[in-house]
Amino acid sequence: MRTDRLSREYDVEFRWYVFPLHPETPEEGAELTDLLRIAPEQLGPMQARVREVAAAEGLPLAERSRTYNSRRAQELGKWAESLGKGDAWRQAVYRAFFVEGCNIAHVEELARLAAEVGLSGAEAKAVLAEGRFAAAVDADWQRAEEYGITAVPSHLCEGIRLVGFAKYQDFQRLIGRG
Incomplete structure (x- = not known):
């Protein structure tokens, strides 16, 4: 995964x-x-x-x-x-x-x-x-309500949200490594 x-x-x-x-x-x-x-x-x-x-x-x-x-x-x-x-x-x-x-x-x-x-x-x-x-x-x-989460999967990192089945590169960007 x-x-x-x-x-x-x-x-x-x-x-x-x-x-x-x-x-x-x-x-x-x-x-x-x-x-x-x-x-x-x-x-x-x-x-x-x-x-x-x-x-x-x-x-x-x-x-x-x-x-x-x-x-x-x-x-x-x-x-x-x-x-x-x-x-x-x-x-x-x-x-x-x-x-x-x-x-x-x-x-x-x-x-x-x-x-x-x-x-x-x-x-x-x-x-x-x-x-x-x-x-x-x-x-x-x-x-979840406070963060406006309305779908799964959702990932949060330092206030930035990634929703859906994202590409690995999107996860790298989310954590500031891409």
Whole structure:
């Protein structure tokens, strides 16, 4: 991934913040065509472009027709970060959602993913039930609003924003190295 390469080549440290991408999505999910307000025949070409970009990054990406609410996954991501498992969590959730098509709004699915990355599934359920990291997610969402973040991925460096799947040279310029 471009961000991994940037970290290696320039000793750049990334801080991950979560973003409220379609927080209105119900737990059972929503059809992408409904969410994006597009005709069904438009979805295939749109996804083909995204898969092309993902493939260039070496990221697996399956075709999908539904999306799911990510709020609970974000809360558990904050918990995983507090235990030094943030990267493993992000990778597991990415794979579950974008490759396997799992509903990451379901507590049982999230508990399974927690166990997969070496965390306690039972503790993951408790974290969600008690809302232990809800305030941390709320703070990230507020920060995104303050910075005018409306799309993912977005990268910020010293007040400059880079949005979308940018070229490596754009990342170099963002950090003042290009």
